[in-house]
Amino acid sequence: GAPIPEAVVSLSMPKYSADLPTTPKGRVMANSEGRYFFADLPAGDYRLRASKEGYLGGAYGQRRVSADSQLLTLGEGEKRADATLMLWKYAVIGGTVVDETGEPVVGVSVQALVRSVVAGRTRYGGSASSLVPPPTATTDDRGMFRLSRLTPASYVIVVPSAQTTVPVA
Numbered sequence: 001g002a003p004i005p006e007a008v009v010s011l012s013m014p015k016y017s018a019d020l021p022t023t024p025k026g027r028v029m030a031n032s033e034g035r036y037f038f039a040d041l042p043a044g045d046y047r048l049r050a051s052k053e054g055y056l057g058g059a060y061g062q063r064r065v066s067a068d069s070q071l072l073t074l075g076e077g078e079k080r081a082d083a084t085l086m087l088w089k090y091a092v093i094g095g096t097v098v099d100e101t102g103e104p105v106v107g108v109s110v111q112a113l114v115r116s117v118v119a120g121r122t123r124y125g126g127s128a129s130s131l132v133p134p135p136t137a138t139t140d141d142r143g144m145f146r147l148s149r150l151t152p153a154s155y156v157i158v159v160p161s162a163q164t165t166v167p168v169a
Helices: none
Strands: 008-012 025-029 044-051 072-074 091-096 109-118 121-125 136-138 144-150 155-158
Touching: 091 155, 109 144, 136 144
Parallel strands: none
Antiparallel strands: 008 025, 008 044, 044 072, 091 144, 109 121, 109 136, 109 155
């Protein structure tokens, strides 16, 4: 809920093609109190988004990372001072992979699987969309890993392994 100074707030009208030079659009930077201002806007529906390095971008009407945004509707000459945009700070998970004797395991893949409950069943996956693979890191020479730029969620950290058998003959 804290203000985010220097977030870039962008405004567009989805009714018009973004390529048209007359399309009302713009970008401004939020001040130290997280406030921003657009002037002389015609009546219509607007898409309002914010972004800043180190944060997952947000849009008007979005209250959760996975929620849909809404259009901001303005009437002729209407002024709004209540259009709050939320951004989410990226998360980082780090740790060390060790074997059964406590020695670091070098060069293994580590994945962060999002834990979610769908229809009363717990599921694990890369993200809300099955098209996005899970974040992956490889352990270094100390067995340490670091998964960064994670969206806020509940995660399970796994070290996938595959067993292979080869015939003796």
